[in-house]
Every structure is written in C-alpha cells, then in structure tokens.
Amino acid sequence: QVQLVESGGGVVQPGRSLRLSCAASGFTFSNYGMHWVRQAPGKGLEWVAVIWYDASNKYYVDSVKGRFTISRDNSKNTLYLQMNSLRAEDTAVYYCARYDGGTIFGLDQWGQGTLVTVSS
Amino acid sequence: DIVMTQTPLSSPVTLGQPASISCRSSQSLVHSDGNTYLSWLQQRPGQPPRLLIYKISNRFSGVPDRFSGSGAGTDFTLKISRVEAEDVGVYYCMQAKQFPFTFGGGTKVEIK
Numbered sequence: 001q002v003q004l005v006e007s008g009g010g011v012v013q014p015g016r017s018l019r020l021s022c023a024a025s026g027f028t029f030s031n032y033g034m035h036w037v038r039q040a041p042g043k044g045l046e047w048v049a050v051i052w053y054d055a056s057n058k059y060y061v062d063s064v065k066g067r068f069t070i071s072r073d074n075s076k077n078t079l080y081l082q083m084n085s086l087r088a089e090d091t092a093v094y095y096c097a098r099y100d101g102g103t104i105f106g107l108d109q110w111g112q113g114t115l116v117t118v119s120s
Numbered sequence: 121d122i123v124m125t126q127t128p129l130s131s132p133v134t135l136g137q138p139a140s141i142s143c144r145s146s147q148s149l150v151h152s153d154g155n156t157y158l159s160w161l162q163q164r165p166g167q168p169p170r171l172l173i174y175k176i177s178n179r180f181s182g183v184p185d186r187f188s189g190s191g192a193g194t195d196f197t198l199k200i201s202r203v204e205a206e207d208v209g210v211y212y213c214m215q216a217k218q219f220p221f222t223f224g225g226g227t228k229v230e231i232k
Contacts, residue, residue: 011149019123023227035221045161045169046210047221099216106159106174106216113168 001108002026004096009114022079022111028111030054030074031101035107036081039093046092049081050099063089081102086118122146122215126224132232139200141227143213148193149218157216160189160198164209170174173198187215205231 008020022034036048049060049070058070079096093113100108111114123146133139141160144192149156160173171180176196186201200207208231213224 025189032202043227044164045214045223050219050221056121061220097169104158104174104178104180105155106173106214107161107169108171108174108180110168110170117214 002098004098004109004111006094006114009094009116011119012119014087014118015084016086017084018086018116019100020081020083020096020114020116021082024028024077024079024096024098027098027109029072029077032114033101034070034071034072034079035097035098035099035106036079036096037107037110038090039095039113040089041090043092047092051079072083083116088118090116091118092116122149122218122222123219124215124222124224126211126213126227128227129225130228130230132230133200133203134232135205139203139207139229140141141198141211141213143191143198143224145194145196145215149215155223156192158191158196159188159214159216160187160207160213161214162172162207163212164206166204167209169212182185200229202232203229 003025005023037048051058051070067085071080095110095113096109098109127142137213142146161169163169177189188199210228
C-alpha cells in the first residue's frame, strides 16, 4: 500500500536550518508530483511547495520563497524540504502529500507529518 | 491567490442527522481544460488529512456514500447524509486550479 513517511523535524533556533525528508513506497514515486503542506498548532492547512514528477518545475508559497527549497531523489523514492532562515511562524507539522494529476487532480495520499518547532 | 471561504466554522450535529458545509472561492475554479479542481478533505483528531471528494463530486476510494459533493464555479457544498461518530473532525475544501493551492479555513463537525 502507499506509504509516505516524513522525518527530520525537531526543535531549532530562529535563523537556523533544517531538512525534512519524505520516504515514499507502494507506488512509482517518479510518476507523481509531490507537495509539502503545513499546519501550525491548532490552525488550518497551508500549502507550502510542489515539485513536478521529474523536478522540472517547483512552486512555493510566498512566505517561504527564497528560504525553502523542495527537491527529490527519484532513485531513492524520497522527497525533501530544505528549510533555511527559519522563523517562529514556520512552527508547524509538515506533511508530504502525493498529487494525482491523472484522474483525481488532488492530494490523494498524505504522510503522518513531522513537527518542526522554531524557538530560542 | 484564490481565497477559499468556508462556513460554518463549527457544526454541532446529532448522530444520524445530516450536515452541510459550504465553500466559496474568490474566483472561478473552472480550469482552462474544463475541469473544476475543488476537493474536500477530512482531518480526524490527531490524524493527517484524508481526501474525501475530488473534482467537486467524485468520492475517493473507500469513502462512504453518505458523503457527497456538489457545486460549480465558485460555490461548493459537502454534505453528510447521516452523521456517524467517526465523522467527527475538521473538513477542508481545497482548490488545485492554480498555485499556490489554497485551503478553506476548516469546519469542525462535532456531535451534539
């Protein structure tokens, strides 16, 4: 079955960096666009970034542009989110999600999330 | 950016009774390809989001038929025909017409 497992979260000081990973299994990873979505404590969902199936295109929400970088390694079935210059407002659970652009045109599979806490 | 507005914020429902959630977008979600990329997600307490409905009205695999979606253009509705205890959680609409994808603020469904 499809599995997405995030890792790399933790407590980090403002201004520092963190890299999140999302290990995918149970499907052909290289055929799907992948997204990061975050959820601040007690708040709603916020879309963060997307990467095309072949990494040819990437888009970011304005609040993370220039600080976050999404990437993928299709040989390792892994999605990444490099987060630099972290701010308190980046504190959230970060989910990776698969985008089905063939039939569903939506985020059809989600990981359990990894918590990032930015605090001094 | 497309703004997604959900109402109500909270919906206390008696078990077995229907529930309805509205979602309005700040611009039409009809893509140039003719499809409307509006989906609904459910987030149970302590769980990640889960896709319920895609392209307005299509139930995702394994979703009970008591869930239904409708609407067009900028106005959309999610209905639960008879609320069960396992339906407690927060429901989000999401547009995938253009980047950035955006979500509604969420509607909390709880049992009276």
